Amino acid sequence: xxxxxxxxxxxxxxxxxxxxxxxxxxxxxxxxxxxxxxxxxxxxxxxxxxxxxxxxxxxxxxxxxxxxxxxxxxxxxxxxxxxxxxxxxxxxxxxxxxxxxxxxxxxxxxxxxxxxxxxxxxxxxxxxxxxxxxxxxxxxxxxxxxxxxxxx
Numbered sequence: 001x002x003x004x005x006x007x008x009x010x011x012x013x014x015x016x017x018x019x020x021x022x023x024x025x026x027x028x029x030x031x032x033x034x035x036x037x038x039x040x041x042x043x044x045x046x047x048x049x050x051x052x053x054x055x056x057x058x059x060x061x062x063x064x065x066x067x068x069x070x071x072x073x074x075x076x077x078x079x080x081x082x083x084x085x086x087x088x089x090x091x092x093x094x095x096x097x098x099x100x101x102x103x104x105x106x107x108x109x110x111x112x113x114x115x116x117x118x119x120x121x122x123x124x125x126x127x128x129x130x131x132x133x134x135x136x137x138x139x140x141x142x143x144x145x146x147x148x149x150x151x152x
Contacts, residue, residue: 030059030060030061030062031054031059031061031062031082031083031151032061032062032064032080032081032082032083033061033062033063033064033081033082033083033084033085033147033151034064034066034072034075034076034081034083034084034085035047035063035064035065035066035085036065036066036067036069036071036072036084036085036086036087036090036095036098037065037067037086037087037090037095037115038067038068038087038090038091038092039087039090040067042087042089042115043065045138046085046115046138046143047063048140049138049139049140049143049144050140050143050144050147051144054144054147054148054151055148068093069090069092069093069098072084072086072098072102073098073101073102076102076106076109076110077105077106081110082110082111082151083110083111083112083113083147083150083151084099084102084109084110084111084112084113085112085113085115085147086098086099086112086113086114086115086130087115088114088115088116088117088121088124088125088128088133089115089116089117089136095114095115095128096114096116096121096124096125096127096128096130097128099112099114099125099128099129099130100127100128100129103128103129104129111131111132111150111151112128112129112130112131113130113131113132113133113134113146113147113150114128114130114132114133114134115133115134115135115136115138116133116134116135116136117135117136118135118136119135121133121135122135131150132146132149132150134146
């Protein structure tokens with residue numbers, strides 16, 4: 001696990017097999033996921049629910065955690081992500097508004113999974129242009145299945 005600090009980002013964490021990009025058996029790079037929440041416990045819960053791999057013998061998912069919307073926009077704009085997971089309940093800038101912004105501003109925006117506050121917020125996730133939404137409380141099976149489907 002590697003951790004880097006920047007002036008605009010209180011904490012950025014990347015986790016994966018060795019902290020570096022790994023490759024799948026077919027030679028394709030390991031899945032890279034940008035995970036946004038201002039709450040470190042939410043980020044930890046998502047990583048724990050999804051697990052280190054999508055399936056047996058697959059490479060470890062490379063997670064990159066960010067805690068601010070500014071960092072999400074900068075990282076998403078830079079590209080190279082296979083999936084964005086955004087916390088719809090984040091303070092200041094929620095994941096649903098952020099998702100809509102990214103989908104409208106980034107050419108070929110990667111798939112976005114939004115974590116909603118409750119199942120009834122599915123309509124808001126649709127408005128946000130999210131590719132999928134998972135409600136709280138987070139069900140590990142549903143979350144892992146959604147991530148696997150979006151990563152293909």
